[in-house]
Amino acid sequence: MNSRLVLATVFLIAMLIGGNFTALKFALDHTTPLLLAGMRTVIGGSVLLTVALLRGERLPTRLVELRRIFVVSFSITTVSSGLLVFGVNRVPAGVASLVSSTMPLFTALLVFVLMGITVTRLGAAGLLIGFTGTVVLASPSLSGQTAAIGIGALVVSAIAWAFGTVFMKWKDFSMISPIMLVGVQLVMSAAVLIPFALLVEGSADTEWTAGLFVPLLYAAIPANAVTFSLMALVAQRASPTQASATAYLIPVFGVFFGWVIRDEVLGTLEFVGGLLVVAGVFLLVTANARRATVAGGAR
Numbered sequence: 001m002n003s004r005l006v007l008a009t010v011f012l013i014a015m016l017i018g019g020n021f022t023a024l025k026f027a028l029d030h031t032t033p034l035l036l037a038g039m040r041t042v043i044g045g046s047v048l049l050t051v052a053l054l055r056g057e058r059l060p061t062r063l064v065e066l067r068r069i070f071v072v073s074f075s076i077t078t079v080s081s082g083l084l085v086f087g088v089n090r091v092p093a094g095v096a097s098l099v100s101s102t103m104p105l106f107t108a109l110l111v112f113v114l115m116g117i118t119v120t121r122l123g124a125a126g127l128l129i130g131f132t133g134t135v136v137l138a139s140p141s142l143s144g145q146t147a148a149i150g151i152g153a154l155v156v157s158a159i160a161w162a163f164g165t166v167f168m169k170w171k172d173f174s175m176i177s178p179i180m181l182v183g184v185q186l187v188m189s190a191a192v193l194i195p196f197a198l199l200v201e202g203s204a205d206t207e208w209t210a211g212l213f214v215p216l217l218y219a220a221i222p223a224n225a226v227t228f229s230l231m232a233l234v235a236q237r238a239s240p241t242q243a244s245a246t247a248y249l250i251p252v253f254g255v256f257f258g259w260v261i262r263d264e265v266l267g268t269l270e271f272v273g274g275l276l277v278v279a280g281v282f283l284l285v286t287a288n289a290r291r292a293t294v295a296g297g298a299r
Contacts, residue, residue: 002014003270006011006234008231009234010234010246010249011249012230013227013230013231013246014225014233014246014249014250014252014253015048015253016223016227016251017227017250017253017254018097018225018249018251018252018253018254018255018256018257019218019223019253019254019256019257020218020219020223020224020254021094021096021097021100021257022093022254022257022258022261022262023080023094023218023219024036024084024085024088024093024215024219024224025089025092025093025209025214025258025262026090026214026215027212027215027216027219028085028088028089029211030199030206030207030209030211030212031206031207031212032197032202032205032206033082033085033086033088033089033151033201034082034085034086034151034160034193034196034197034201035125035194035197035198035199035201035206036085036216036219037081037082037084037085037086037197037205038189038190038193038194038195038196038197039188039194039216039220040081040085040187040216040219040220040224041078041081041186041187041193041220042187042190042194043076043216043220043221044182044186044188044220044221044224044225045182045183045185045186045187046147046187047183047220047221047225048179048180048182048183048186048225048228048229049180049184049187050086051179051183051225051229052177052179052180052183057177057178057179057180059180060175060176060180060183060184060293065175065176066143068167068171068173069176069181069184069185069188070185070188071140071164071167072164072167072168072181072185073097073184073185073186073188073189074189074192075097075160075161075163075164075167075186076160076164076165076185077182077185077186077188077189078188078189078192078193079156079157080157080158080160080161080162080164081157081189081193082193083153083156083157083160084096084100084153084157084159085156086101086150086153087150087151087152087153087154088150088154089150090146090147090149090150090153091147091150091151091154091293092258092262092264092266093254093257093262093264093278094254094255094256094259094264094266094274095137095151095257095266095270095274096150096154096254097250097251097253097254097255097258097266098137098251098254098270098273098274098277099134099137099138099151099154099155099178099277100157100158100161100250100251100254100282101247101248101250101251101254101277101278101283102130102131102134102158102277103158103161103162103165103247104162104247104281104285105126105127105130105131105134105280105281105284106158106159106161106162106163106282107153107162107165107166108123108126108127108284109127109162110163110166111161111166111169114170115166115169115170116231119287119288120258120290121273122283122284122286122290123283123284123287125283126279126281126282126283126284126285126286126287127280127284128280129276129279129283130276130277130279130280130281130283130284131280132276132280133272133273133274133275133276133277133278133280134155134277135273135277136269136272136273136276137269137270137273137274137276137277138151138155138273139264139269139273140267140269140270143233147280153163179228179229179242182228186224231246234246236242244290247281247285248278248281248285249251250284251274251277251278252278253273267276
C-alpha cells in the first residue's frame with residue numbers, strides 16, 4: 001500500500017469507529033444497553049464468520065484454542081462491549097469516545113505488569129499526560145451520579161479491552177486468522193450477552209423499528225466487521241506509526257460526530273482533558289512505533 005492509500009484507510013477506520021458512539025446513542029433511544037451490545041455482537045459475528053467460511057477457513061476445534069478465544073471474547077467483546085454501551089447510554093457520545101481512547105494507556109501498563117516489557121521515557125510521559133487528562137475529563141461528571149457511573153463503566157471497559165489485547169500478544173493466536181478469531185469471539189459473546197440482557201433488562205423497552213435497526217446495523221457492520229478487516233490490512237501493510245494513528249484519531253471523530261449530529265458541546269474541562277488524553281495516547285503510540293521500528297531493523 002502506498003502512503004496515500006494507507007493514510008486514507010486510517011482516516012476511514014477512525015471515521016467509522018468515531019461515528020459508532022453517535023450511532024449507539026441513537027440506537028439507545030429505542031432499546032436497552034446490554035441488549036444492544038448483544039445484538040451488535042450477533043450481527044458482527046455472523047458477518048465475519050460468513051466471510052471467513054467463504055474464504056475456506058475452518059472453525060477452531062482444539063480445546064486450547066477455544067479457551068484462549070473465550071478469554072479474549074469475555075474481556076473484549078463481552079465485558080468491554082457491554083460496559084461501553086452502558087457507559088455511552090449515560091454520557092455524551094464525544095465524552096464516551098475520549099474516555100474509551102484511554103485503552104492504549106491501560107494496555108501499556110498491563111504489558112509491563114504481565115509481560116515485563118518496560119515503558120520508554122517518551123511512553124512514560126504519554127502515560128502521565130494521558131491519565132492526567134482522564135482525571136480532568138472525568139471531573140465535570142463526578143457531580144452527577146448518572147454521568148459518574150457512565151464514566152466509571154467506560155474506564156473499566158477500556159481496561160477490559162486492554163487486557164484482551166495484551167492476552168492476544170501474550171498467548172499464541174497465530175493458528176487462527178484475525179477474521180475467524182473475531183468472528184468466533186463475537187458469537188461467544190452473543191451467547192453470553194443475549195441471555196443475560198433478556199434476564200436483566202427484558203425486551204419490553206425495545207422498539208423494533210428502523211430507528212433501532214439503522215444505527216444498530218451501522219454499529220455492527222461498518223463500525224465493527226468492516227473496520228476490523230481494514231485494521232488487519234493496515235497492520236499487515238503499513239508501518240507501526242501509520243497503523244497506530246487510528247488510536248488518537250478515533251476520539252477526534254467521536255467528538256466531531258457528536259457535535260455535528262447530536263449538537264453535543266464539550267465543556268472547558270472536558271475539552272482540556274480530551275486534549276491531554278489524545279496527546280498522551282499520541283506520545284505512547286509514537287514511542288511504541290519507534291520501538292517496533294528499531295526492533296524490526298535489528299532483525
